[in-house]
Amino acid sequence: MKKILYTAFFIVLCLNAIAQKKALNQAEKEYNNYAYVNAISIFEKVAESGYQDEKLFQKLGNAYYFNAELSKALKWYDALFALNKEQEPEYYYRYSQALKSIADYSKSDEMLEIFNEKNQKNQKGITVINHKNYLEQIRRNSGRFEILDAGINSNESDYGSAILNTKLVFASARDTGLVTKKIFKWTNRSFTDLYTAEIKPDGSLGNPVKFDKNINSKFNESTPVFTKDGKTMYFTRNNFLAGTKGKNSDKITLLKLYKAEFEDGKWTNSVELPFNSDQYNTAHPSLSADEKTLYFASDMPGGYGQSDLYCAVINSDGTFGKPENLGPAVNTPGRENFPSTAQNEFYFSSDGHFGLGGLDVFTAKIKEGKIDQVQNIGEPVNTQYDDFAYIIDSTTRKGFFSSNREGGKGTDDIYQFTETSKLECDRELSGIIVDAETNEILAGVKVILLDNKFQQVAELISGSDGSYSFQLNCYEMYHIRAVKEDYETSETAVSVHPSDTKPERIVKLEKQIKKIEIGTDLAKTLNIPTIYFQLDQFSIQKEAAFELEKILAVMQQYPEMKIDVRSHTDSRQSKKYNMILSEKRAKATMEWFIKKGIAASRLSGKGYGESQLLNKCSDNIKCTEEEHKVNRRSEFVILSF
Known part of the structure; x- marks a missing residue:
């Protein structure tokens, strides 16, 4: 039976049932001590509310595609290509396959043709000879x-x-x-x-x-x-x-x-x-x-x-x-x-x-x-x-x-x-599968090797040490797909070169269902970018609202949850100015939630100005714009739920 991985609704029901019946074993009670938020479900709610984002549509389309729910994937790939027709080659291939779910073979063939053209260009770019190592390559090919x-x-x-x-x-x-x-x-x-x-x-x-x-x-x-x-x-x-x-x-x-x-x-x-x-x-x-x-x-x-x-x-x-x-x-x-x-x-x-x-x-x-x-x-x-x-x-x-x-x-x-021996170049590609957040070794992961046309070449289960290995032909494009329950499926393009003596790839899997507890910063949990205020500004712009929708969806799932909005600035301008600016940002953020139906009693907030910088960029220290942006952020810390 196919397990539906990307719907938070069932998780919420289970948690409610646990709270009501109080009749589960100790393991279930330990599980009940945590709350989990399904990132895909949150993203889908944000998308359904009308916000358009390229990365969001890619993630949603892939979520259904990797689980063979092509008709559902089609909805988000349609949205993706409507937003931007220029995508990486693999998206033309996936879109082509999704279109077949509604028998739109004409458009499917069109997408597949574009995929073939782009994939050839991409493959050539990856497999171009490394000129620095050409003598080493010739040495390896010699003596035959x-x-x-x-x-x-x-x-x-x-x-x-x-x-x-x-x-x-x-x-x-x-x-x-x-x-x-x-x-x-x-x-x-x-x-x-x-x-x-x-x-x-x-x-x-x-x-x-x-x-x-x-x-x-x-x-x-x-x-x-x-x-x-x-x-x-x-x-x-x-x-x-x-x-x-x-x-x-x-x-x-x-x-x-x-x-x-x-x-x-x-x-x-x-x-x-x-x-x-x-x-x-x-x-x-x-x-x-x-x-x-x-x-x-x-x-x-x-x-x-x-x-x-x-x-x-x-x-x-x-x-x-x-x-x-x-x-x-x-x-x-x-x-x-x-x-x-x-x-x-x-x-x-x-x-x-x-x-x-x-x-x-x-x-x-x-x-x-x-x-x-x-x-x-x-x-x-x-x-x-x-x-x-x-x-x-x-x-x-x-x-x-x-x-x-x-x-x-x-x-x-x-x-x-x-x-005396043919020139056959192949290399053993090896690596480990780890949790993207904790770097914990992940055993029992299904690892699939696909060729450049996304046809399966080999499949294995990662060992107790998280390891995997495949034999790859030099220069050819492959894709490594890693699948594990409760994790988002990962797919990585790989190619090996004759000069690669021991090619390795570490595959990191993102948790699909993310743990939240008191003290959790939802901005980090939901991978919300740290910057969504422009320099010297405190109004909620379109980009900021898109990110805040993710926080809103979590608060709507957990109606007892209270969060503390913490606003920070970079070190430019005076400390007094930055403190006032951060207070305005925190207030503007809370007002946005209140307008969306969140009770004011569930919100608190404070501006910290430049008092909690994340890097060296304090007064009189020369930094790049990107370094300053790191400090210009908001945090959403769970106080209770």
């Missing part, structure tokens, strides 16, 4: 590779590998003649042709031979990629087709992407891709695992840096969609190039992300067609030199990359590697 020279390198530049059946295809400048001395803007390298080398059963490579003469020209060819059936290739070449060389407005021959088909034992039908241009470079193609998306690098206008990564959909009829920039999560003001994929893994090289120097290889997961958080794959693949053109077999975890590191044979060399 065995590498060796591929055995096919020359004294010139060799780079940019691809697999075609049982052959490695790569670019080389080893014997292409004097024209190799010509340097081009995009690669800053000599002309290259494509070569192949047989991959032997033991993984070693045979002697390189030139690739198909219909592909190799007198200018650059490099970085090919092949479809799985071996019938289509995409590759990079200088702006040269059918014997004609193209140039940009500065008379420079740039790079373009081309497509060729394998027919009758040879490569033919070379055509350039539709998003090429004489005015900018396109290069380094790569195919998604399903071969429906082409990734590539370009310095086309509108990017984030010197060269960016893009993707274009390959339609079923062979045409291409409009290229889309992969965005700031991948692209930087620097250079991003040489993309490659392996199932849901995305790799590329960059000198704009934080690395060890030059181009480093980075990786990210591909989730629902989007590139997730970027990580440096670490040493020994990455060095302080240029490390790039990384490809890996997702099954064998073997592959090739290129580098101009020291110890190689040429200006660039190709290396083989075996990944």
Whole structure:
């Protein structure tokens, strides 16, 4: 049976019954020595009286939402969004779910769409790389590779590998003649042709031979990629087709992407891709695992840096969609190039992300067609030199990359590697659950882990020491929800970073039913802000009345209760002036209650001026406005009830 947690009515009835029957056991008698005020019930009465407050509506909506009373939650979420449409992402999600309780699916979908947009922005903001710790992160990601020279390198530049059946295809400048001395803007390298080398059963490579003469020209060819059936290739070449060389407005021959088909034992039908241009470079193609998306690098206008990564959909009829920039999560003001994929893994090289120097290889997961958080794959693949053109077999975890590191044979060399362990980042998030007021350890709390779409991932009960722990994937957004009887449900957004060695979160739960007794200051019990009088003012403003309604609701619940209104000022102005001002404030407050129907006999009050300051801000002490505000307060102390 669902227990209704947020109604003070039943509590009052129980207390009255105890007082009348006087027949309960000692524990019940001890309970009867205290009175309890249900904060949620008080807030709801205040809201029902016509006062509008954003935090109030959030609290009321959440109170019902967490208890699956969505139709009741909807009332307060409606009020919340009517007051302010700009909310944190989770409120769009909760509002969306509440709207389904009345079958308003159209508006629910609208809210969910906004949630998805805002949640992505929020998640990116939380999981951005901590630049101060980037070297530590790289160190943690390192040591996962065995590498060796591929055995096919020359004294010139060799780079940019691809697999075609049982052959490695790569670019080389080893014997292409004097024209190799010509340097081009995009690669800053000599002309290259494509070569192949047989991959032997033991993984070693045979002697390189030139690739198909219909592909190799007198200018650059490099970085090919092949479809799985071996019938289509995409590759990079200088702006040269059918014997004609193209140039940009500065008379420079740039790079373009081309497509060729394998027919009758040879490569033919070379055509350039539709998003090429004489005015900018396109290069380094790569195919998604399903071969429906082409990734590539370009310095086309509108990017984030010197060269960016893009993707274009390959339609079923062979045409291409409009290229889309992969965005700031991948692209930087620097250079991003040489993309490659392996199932849901995305790799590329960059000198704009934080690395060890030059181009480093980075990786990210591909989730629902989007590139997730970027990580440096670490040493020994990455060095302080240029490390790039990384490809890996997702099954064998073997592959090739290129580098101009020291110890190689040429200006660039190709290396083989075996990944000995995958880059999987997860951390154990641990913590304790405590009472927000007393810091008392809370055992037996239901702790629920939710993902970024508020789907439950795990659930546990906090131990006798109040402890809990969950395994979290790095960078991903989660929510921890803590539920305990007689406490307000808490929900906290969390995310862990690779640099977090032992991430911890203390979860504090607010009592739903708050104890009151003689001497209790209701302002503290009901979390009423200490400031609701403006400087040098004593009239009850709208904001002050909103807070006083909470006190009024308690006094109406307990008709015998008497309170003492104690008004305080800050130290500015003279002591005499402040004493008079505080007396006026106390009097104005009591008059407000009397007008609301509270008997004058239940009220007393006094002004204390600046005689009971809560901080150092006395005369001649320099303090900020915020520090002075702490002293400008009223207290509502229970004298009897």
